[in-house]
Amino acid sequence: MDSNARRARIQAMLTTGPTPISASQIAKKLRVSRQTVVGDVALLRAEGEPIVATLKGYEYEAQYTHKAIIVCRHFPNDTADELTRIVNAGGTIVDAEVSHPLYGQLKGMLQIKTVADVNLFVGKLKEQQGHLLSELTDGVHTHTVAYETPAQLTAIQTTLREAGYLYE
Known part of the structure; x- marks a missing residue:
């Protein structure tokens, strides 16, 4: 899987999952290192994706009224x-x-x-x-x-x- 496809999969995991997901969990599912996931998330954020790192893992930033x-x-x-x-x-x-x-x-x-x-x-x-x-x-x-x-x-x-x- 190339890096673009991997980042697309990370986005999909974050948008479809009901709860935050840790870099380690993502890495295990994608069969890459945790550091690769951390780097991919940093690149996604640099591209404007509103992903936040929380105590429970990564998630899209919630929109509050x-x-x-x-x-x-x-x-x-x-x-x-x-x-x-x-x-x-x-x-x-x-x-x-x-x-x-x-x-x-x-x-x-x-x-x-x-x-x-x-x-x-x-x-x-x-x-x-x-x-x-x-x-x-x-x-x-x-x-x-x-x-x-x-x-x-x-x-x-x-x-x-x-x-x-x-x-x-």
């Missing part, structure tokens, strides 16, 4: 509570972003929609002994949050305010 940017500040050990509050209020955490003095805007795509997603994120953070982007900025960060109704946005802001996480 309503989105808001919320500024938060908290300690790393409050992360699970912050994320859980957002999803329990009806939000999807699309990303986390910080303003870094050297690199400018740094963004991590999250696509956290459920408490199970929160647990997966926090579990991988601990397992990999990772660091949050917000650790670079003394806890200050933004989230793009998707929601369906204005009442959900109000509920998200209220619960974050009550916890002391909403930066105002």
Whole structure:
């Protein structure tokens, strides 16, 4: 299979699959290395395909009706509570972003929609002994949050305010 055909197959997997798919899973199905898939996805993105890498794997970027940017500040050990509050209020955490003095805007795509997603994120953070982007900025960060109704946005802001996480 040539590289163009392989990239077409990757696109097909991402558009027809019900859930995100990891580079390793794609590589296994296509009988190529994981790095080949990573390179192919990078080329697809360079061509304008709105593919995002999430905790669960690659997927096409979701289109949301309503989105808001919320500024938060908290300690790393409050992360699970912050994320859980957002999803329990009806939000999807699309990303986390910080303003870094050297690199400018740094963004991590999250696509956290459920408490199970929160647990997966926090579990991988601990397992990999990772660091949050917000650790670079003394806890200050933004989230793009998707929601369906204005009442959900109000509920998200209220619960974050009550916890002391909403930066105002």
